Amino acid sequence: MFYAQLFVNGLFQGLVIGLAALSITLVFGIARFPNAATGDSMTLGAYAALAAHKASGSFIVAGLGAASATGIVLLLAYWSVFRKLAGRSVVALLVASIGIAFLLRAVLGVAFGHGQQVFQIPLARPYIFGGLRILPLDLQMALVALVTLIAVFGLLYLTAIGRQMRAVADNRDLARVSGIRPGRVMVALWLLAGAVAGIAGMMLGMKTIVTPEFGWEMLLPAFTAAILGGIGSPVGAVVAGLILGAMQEFSTPFVGFTYKIAIAFLIMLAVLLVRPRGLFGRVEGVR
């Protein structure tokens, strides 16, 4: 039961990592660079959600606020920076995204101060299912994540713009020849990637505390999950996030709490050695 509880704890942590990894992998699949501003976009989402929650008292409004604010800001970043650098090397785009990350963090620091802020959520005792303790808040978070995932996958697989996004991810030139306008696809991509990162930030903020640095610190696990899941694979990112979260917590009785972070990287190393394209990735192919 002790281990089952650890496993469940890990799954709920993995949801946040998975959503952040989903945002990274979407950008990587379509815009083809690792977006280092993802972490700070999460921070932005958390602050937007905080403000929306304070103003309205509703978590649905908070979620919408987080998703739209982050989506819009990332879209602005695309228009003002990433679009101008399109066609340059991956490194140029990566460094530019680090710059955006610093800018976001600095602006948030000045606007909201560096002290910690918290969501005022009534704390509740856990439900107990056959000895497993599960927090109501975690269940709500899981629901939010589920809704977000359904929305993202619905968009990707059931709509015209989603099909176009996947086409661009698959083969940019072929997509263009077939009459798909990359501009529209990019706008949709950044709105979507931003919204997902914003929701992830809100979830992390609700579970923990909100400071201007807190999203940046989630970047490494999120990148790990994106690689583990197979870069460019949305399903892979989410599954890998869950695996990472669960394995980290599950390992603690054996390696201690200090080294659980290293476990994530050990898993990633092992997977990359055996299956370099990641769990769900294809060789050079991205969906």
Added chain:
Amino acid sequence: MTTNRRQFIGTLGAASALIAAPSVLRAQPQGVFRIGALCPVTGAGAPYGSGMQKMITAAAEIVNAAGGAAGRKIEVVSEDTQTSPQAGVLAAKKLIDVNKVQAILGTWSSGVSLAVVPLTNDANIILMNTSGAPALSVPPANAKGLSYRFQATNDRFGRAFAEICAKEGFKRPATMAFNNASGIGNTEGFRKAWEAKGNKVVANVVYEPNQPSYRSELQKVLAANPDVIVTGSYLSDTTIIMREWFQSGQPVKWIIPGWAANPDLVKATGPEVVEGVISVDSISNETAPSFKAYAEVYEKATGQSGQSNIFSAMTWDMVHALALAIEAAGSTETAAINAKIREVSNPEGTKVYSYAEGKEALKKGKINFEGASSVLDFDQYGDVSPSFGVFFIEGGKLNRRYVVNI
């Protein structure tokens, strides 16, 4: 592309300014003693950092208003450690190499102080810190005896925790420590002192910073059925831990250092969660005139009570002790100043509470500066021994029940 004359001259001007700038910056003007105010303005130390920095500037102004030290004005250059060793080292390098400061004051959090102290040692200047790690007392960190600590060591905190545990009648304590020199210093100090009393600690957990959840860590500690959990933690992780513990529903008491269990924690978790938590902090020298003078300035500068930030009382004392030592040495050489710091702060000598008073009394003989943060008597390691206040959080307020001396 052609370059017109205006552009050319502009470029030329900019280039020569660039070349000239370092020498402007590097020159240590005559009649000035420059100090670096290296405080945690952002990061985990943010609740304290800007207050600490303001008090360094304010105290320097008071020294200058009294005619300076050894005929020199004190000039303050401020930097932010971001409560991170990497950023702290970069800032310290800049203070030493670019600004040519002759002392660095105000580092907070042991990780930062331990990272900065090799630089100040190499530059042969004094470092005054507010950190707790025991390693700061001894070589290699304090190999030259140039490092002074204005806060109680974590070891002393640990001993105070053990005293409180015994006094409150706890039998089965467990510990949780943030994985750095300070956090582990607290809980190890506690464990040693507690075991020296012939008792046992039922569980020890060391956890990593910046985790989205500490539920598994809590699960392990709570599985040992402790009656109290003693922590070496900071505000942000404590906030998460307290919320998750409350949701677990298992009753247990907490003893938490004061920099984590403070009014900000109550605000973050709500009073119900932290009801009955015991917060332990070194307490200022509250009855001394020096504290009154400090508190007045602090309230004017920040709008908060002087008791709300123990660390700014420490940085206030740093400038005073340093300036008095400079005055007593009549020199700005590090070795000469260093030889005088204990002499102007420790007993034997006229007790003084302000800079002007001390400067005057120095003309007649030895002085003993009594600080705002403590009576400020340094032992052979450059450590002070403040008293500890034991606060109980009741109805969202921190009420001091008693004081522990070790």
